[in-house]
Amino acid sequence: MSTQPDPSLTDYPRPPPGAPTGVKVIVVGAGIGGLAAAIECRLQGHEVTMFEQASEFKPYGDNLGLFPNSGRFVKRWGIHHELSKKYDGTFITHQNHKAERPEGVADPFAEAPLYDTTRKDLHRILIARAEELGAVLHRGARVDKYIESEDSASIEVNGTTYTADVILGADGVKSKARELVLGIYDAPKPSGYAIFRTAYSADLIRANPECAHLAPEGRDARTIWIGPDVHFIHGTSMNGKEIHWLLTHLDTADVEESWMLPGDPKDALEVVKGWDPVMSAVINTTPPGALIDWKLVFRDPLPRWVSDTGRIAVMGDAAHPFLPTSQQGASQAVEDGVTIAHTLTLAKERGHPLGYALKAYEALRSERVKRAQQVGVTNRNMWHKLDYSKDIDPESVKLPFAVWLWDHDATAYAREHYDEVVARDFAISAPAAQLDIVHEALEKPLQTAVAA
Numbered sequence: 001m002s003t004q005p006d007p008s009l010t011d012y013p014r015p016p017p018g019a020p021t022g023v024k025v026i027v028v029g030a031g032i033g034g035l036a037a038a039i040e041c042r043l044q045g046h047e048v049t050m051f052e053q054a055s056e057f058k059p060y061g062d063n064l065g066l067f068p069n070s071g072r073f074v075k076r077w078g079i080h081h082e083l084s085k086k087y088d089g090t091f092i093t094h095q096n097h098k099a100e101r102p103e104g105v106a107d108p109f110a111e112a113p114l115y116d117t118t119r120k121d122l123h124r125i126l127i128a129r130a131e132e133l134g135a136v137l138h139r140g141a142r143v144d145k146y147i148e149s150e151d152s153a154s155i156e157v158n159g160t161t162y163t164a165d166v167i168l169g170a171d172g173v174k175s176k177a178r179e180l181v182l183g184i185y186d187a188p189k190p191s192g193y194a195i196f197r198t199a200y201s202a203d204l205i206r207a208n209p210e211c212a213h214l215a216p217e218g219r220d221a222r223t224i225w226i227g228p229d230v231h232f233i234h235g236t237s238m239n240g241k242e243i244h245w246l247l248t249h250l251d252t253a254d255v256e257e258s259w260m261l262p263g264d265p266k267d268a269l270e271v272v273k274g275w276d277p278v279m280s281a282v283i284n285t286t287p288p289g290a291l292i293d294w295k296l297v298f299r300d301p302l303p304r305w306v307s308d309t310g311r312i313a314v315m316g317d318a319a320h321p322f323l324p325t326s327q328q329g330a331s332q333a334v335e336d337g338v339t340i341a342h343t344l345t346l347a348k349e350r351g352h353p354l355g356y357a358l359k360a361y362e363a364l365r366s367e368r369v370k371r372a373q374q375v376g377v378t379n380r381n382m383w384h385k386l387d388y389s390k391d392i393d394p395e396s397v398k399l400p401f402a403v404w405l406w407d408h409d410a411t412a413y414a415r416e417h418y419d420e421v422v423a424r425d426f427a428i429s430a431p432a433a434q435l436d437i438v439h440e441a442l443e444k445p446l447q448t449a450v451a452a
């Protein structure tokens with residue numbers, strides 16, 4: 001596998017901020033979705049102020065994939081080169097999405113690559129790009145009060161009030177915005193599974209002869225073990241410099257949902273007891289304190305994402321959390337952010353109330369998001385619920401080539417359909433279900449669905 005970035009994808013221009021539109025946007029939460037919104041809003045010329053509760057960003061998190069539906073924005077934002085140094089998008093294991101493209105279907109990867117990176121790298125690069133574009137980022141700023149009127153919306157942070165035309169609650173899976181603005185209280189339902197996950201230097205894997213083969217020098221590889229109710233993933237990133245492993249297992253312990261909850265490698269060893277000893281060898285290399293044990297929960301789709309006046313919206317995980325097996329949490333948050341940037345531009349250009357922009361965002365996005373969420377359950381069941389008493393056809397456990405999901409340009413889609421959505425003369429407080437537009441693209445059968 002080549003370790004060089006694909007020359008056809010390098011040297012993308014780093015566009016400057018757009019001409020000022022006069023639209024003021026506050027983004028609460030500088031995670032992946034909030035930063036995507038900030039970058040695209042600045043490129044559109046909107047003024048952006050971000051508020052992030054963390055006073056410093058710790059390198060939490062591990063592997064995170066940006067599929068072509070969000071990878072296309074990495075290129076447009078001019079940060080392709082920074083991310084592609086880490087990974088060039090070529091698979092070396094048994095599954096190669098490129099090679100498996102159905103005949104007659106255009107290759108989404110040709111236009112927009114897949115970035116298989118780590119959250120801490122992606123996060124660092126996005127923050128730098130957002131600040132370079134002029135987004136103002138307040139750190140150590142926890143938002144716990146939202147105020148809105150017909151003309152504007154405000155937040156209170158540490159006793160100071162900040163006002164903007166619209167506010168985006170990009171404050172993650174345990175969103176306060178969802179609760180305070182929409183009055184929707186977090187009601188997670190146990191999914192029956194939890195996940196051990198960690199990332200650390202690949203040198204620790206290479207130092208152990210039992211598992212060294214999983215982490216070749218200078219290139220990236222991924223190996224997956226699947227079985228009844230359990231799967232274990234070992235992968236490398238940054239051209240073989242770092243590894244991550246993830247173990248999704250039946251949730252018997254009382255684990256909370258958090259990116260910071262410590263896990264005990266001994267518990268992980270219990271789960272893979274009697275399986276391939278390579279997995280135990282990997283687990284035994286985990287540095288102290290590096291393991292997270294995170295509960296996987298379901299949440300029903302929210303009845304709406306936008307406040308009564310249309311001035312405040314939730315986005316990313318705050319609006320629609322994803323199971324890791326969907327591989328779409330970050331990508332859908334990026335799609336949200338770029339969509340809002342463009343609906344704001346369109347509302348401004350057409351002289352619409354800016355609340356239309358957020359309602360249009362919800363109408364354009366909600367059906368697609370619901371379908372993408374289903375993919376996580378389908379993929380997981382495909383691995384966990386096989387009949388392991390029989391020989392398994394290796395082809396049957398491959399993740400399907402998701403054309404409808406990956407070959408989607410969220411900004412082009414927003415620009416194409418904004419007028420259609422608004423022409424329905426929707427009431428700003430109408431629930432999302434009444435606004436959903438089901439386009440031809442969405443009516444296609446789910447190509448990710450696995451034959452039952």
Ligand SMILES: Cc1cc2nc3c(=O)[nH]c(=O)nc-3n(C[C@H](O)[C@H](O)[C@H](O)COP(=O)(O)OP(=O)(O)OC[C@H]3O[C@@H](n4cnc5c(N)ncnc54)[C@H](O)[C@@H]3O)c2cc1C
Pocket residue numbers: 028029030031032033034035051052053054060061062063064065119141142143144170171172173175176259315316317318324329330331333
């Ligand atoms: C520390 C951390 C590590 C993660 N690691 C991974 C990973 O390894 N792999 C993976 O696939 N996904 C990971 N995720 C989740 C992943 O980033 C999201 O699922 C996805 O990218 C959607 O992004 P988001 O912007 O909606 O949410 P997030 O990326 O979770 O960002 C939400 C942000 O809002 C901030 N915030 C929350 N409440 C407030 C408040 N009241 N005021 C101000 N700021 C607030 C949070 O501190 C956080 O920075 C991680 C998330 C976090 C927070």
